[in-house]
Amino acid sequence: MIKKIYFQSIFFSFLFSLEAFATESGGMPQLNPEFWISQIFWLTLTFGILYIILSKLILPKISKNLESRKSQILENIEAAEKQRENSEEKLKEYEEIVLKNKLEAKNIFNQAREKALKDINAKKEVLDKQIDDEIIKAEQEIKVLQNGAAEKINKIAIETSSELIQKLIGTEVNNSSISAIVDDLSKRNGDKYYGN
Amino acid sequence: MASNPMTQFNVHRIGPEIKIGTFDISFTNASLFMIISSLAILLIFNLGSKKNSLIPNKIQLLAELSYTFVSKMISDTAGSKAKPYFAFIFSLFMFVLFCNMFGMIPYTFTVTSHIIVTFILASFIFIGVTVIGFIKHGFGYLKLFVPSGVPAVLLPLIVVIEIISYLSRPISLSVRLFANMMAGHTMMKVFGGFVISLGIVGGWLPLSFSVALTGLEILVAFLQAYVFAILTCIYLNDALNLHH
Numbered sequence: 001m002i003k004k005i006y007f008q009s010i011f012f013s014f015l016f017s018l019e020a021f022a023t024e025s026g027g028m029p030q031l032n033p034e035f036w037i038s039q040i041f042w043l044t045l046t047f048g049i050l051y052i053i054l055s056k057l058i059l060p061k062i063s064k065n066l067e068s069r070k071s072q073i074l075e076n077i078e079a080a081e082k083q084r085e086n087s088e089e090k091l092k093e094y095e096e097i098v099l100k101n102k103l104e105a106k107n108i109f110n111q112a113r114e115k116a117l118k119d120i121n122a123k124k125e126v127l128d129k130q131i132d133d134e135i136i137k138a139e140q141e142i143k144v145l146q147n148g149a150a151e152k153i154n155k156i157a158i159e160t161s162s163e164l165i166q167k168l169i170g171t172e173v174n175n176s177s178i179s180a181i182v183d184d185l186s187k188r189n190g191d192k193y194y195g196n
Numbered sequence: 197m198a199s200n201p202m203t204q205f206n207v208h209r210i211g212p213e214i215k216i217g218t219f220d221i222s223f224t225n226a227s228l229f230m231i232i233s234s235l236a237i238l239l240i241f242n243l244g245s246k247k248n249s250l251i252p253n254k255i256q257l258l259a260e261l262s263y264t265f266v267s268k269m270i271s272d273t274a275g276s277k278a279k280p281y282f283a284f285i286f287s288l289f290m291f292v293l294f295c296n297m298f299g300m301i302p303y304t305f306t307v308t309s310h311i312i313v314t315f316i317l318a319s320f321i322f323i324g325v326t327v328i329g330f331i332k333h334g335f336g337y338l339k340l341f342v343p344s345g346v347p348a349v350l351l352p353l354i355v356v357i358e359i360i361s362y363l364s365r366p367i368s369l370s371v372r373l374f375a376n377m378m379a380g381h382t383m384m385k386v387f388g389g390f391v392i393s394l395g396i397v398g399g400w401l402p403l404s405f406s407v408a409l410t411g412l413e414i415l416v417a418f419l420q421a422y423v424f425a426i427l428t429c430i431y432l433n434d435a436l437n438l439h440h
Contacts, residue, residue, distance in 0.1 A: 029205040030378065035226065036312045037219045039207070042227035043313055047291055050234040054241065054290075055283030061245040062263045065256075072250060 150186065157182045201385035205309055205378065225305045226313070233294035233307065241290075262290070269426060274433035281432060288317065289425035296377060296417035300410070308420075309377035311370060318370035321428050329435035340434060369427055376420045380413045 158179045165173045209222045244259025252260060266286045270278050278285075292308055299306025307313055329337040341358040342351070387409060390402035 029202060030311045035207040035224055038221045038224055039226050039312050040316050041221040042230055043316055046230040046234045050291060051284060051287040053238055054287045058241045058245050059283050062259055065245060065248040066260060068248060069250060
């Protein structure tokens, strides 16, 4: 479509120009040789000067710039590569150091733990012994007290019961007969009362 | 008549008439635009090559991109042997490109729309390429007209055709550029005239067409400069590396 319009318009333009040629007898100005020599002269002059300046002054400079940029970029890339390798080495070293330190730390930790465990065990033994001793002592004391307690209770029971009986019936009762009964009771129910 | 689309191609004298012998070499508008184009090229590329910074500024980038563009074009079409002719092809490409582009500015003169200018450029290339070919290969350059692998019966015909096609190179090269530039500019002028004659009511269509044509013509201006340069490279390639 666009092409069609394009060609149509070219056709139109030629119609137009034909009309123009009809009215103005000049025709195509390009075919008028009046200024051909002048155009050739100025073309040779300007293009020649342009060529000489470009080829002698400007183009070598641009080529030099491009070359120097290329080499600079290459150098920079090389330097960057070197630095990358360096940094990789450093990183490896660092990792090694970290690994070594980690192992050392583990060792130290383990040693400390063992030592602490040993200490704890030793102390525990001592303490256990102490505790056992004290428990034995306390048990002995308890036994002594228990034994004493039964007799004391019996005594109190005899006294209170003799007094009770005295108050109830008004006559004195023989203590030995009461103690016999109490002894008998305490022996029978001793388990119930003293929890032994 | 101002709307005559051909008046834009008129050459007229600027300043006094200068004559050498019988030859009239007066300064004309064509000369003016040749000088303007050359100066623009020199200005841009001088600015673009002045400072050598690692990260180029815009104008330096422009200059270096053009440099690599043309150098790639030459090495792609004519190989590494064409390196000594780089400066010439670069100047040629830039000169044609800038003349075409300056022609796109309204009220300017398009240098390359004149057959005499393109013909002088093309014939210079033709003669130069022929001379290079004979210097490089001696009379062996004539083998260019005898393609290999052609049956002997057809050979006379082929040789004649090859010679004609070789001799028509400057004509085709110059007419291509000149005709493209002239046709485009004429068409733009015609559409411009339509805008005026159709007025505010009907002028919008040719106006929009004119806008589109401007884009097309800028493309053509670049393309024709490129074609001109690349054909030069191809001719140079024939002269430097005799393939036939």
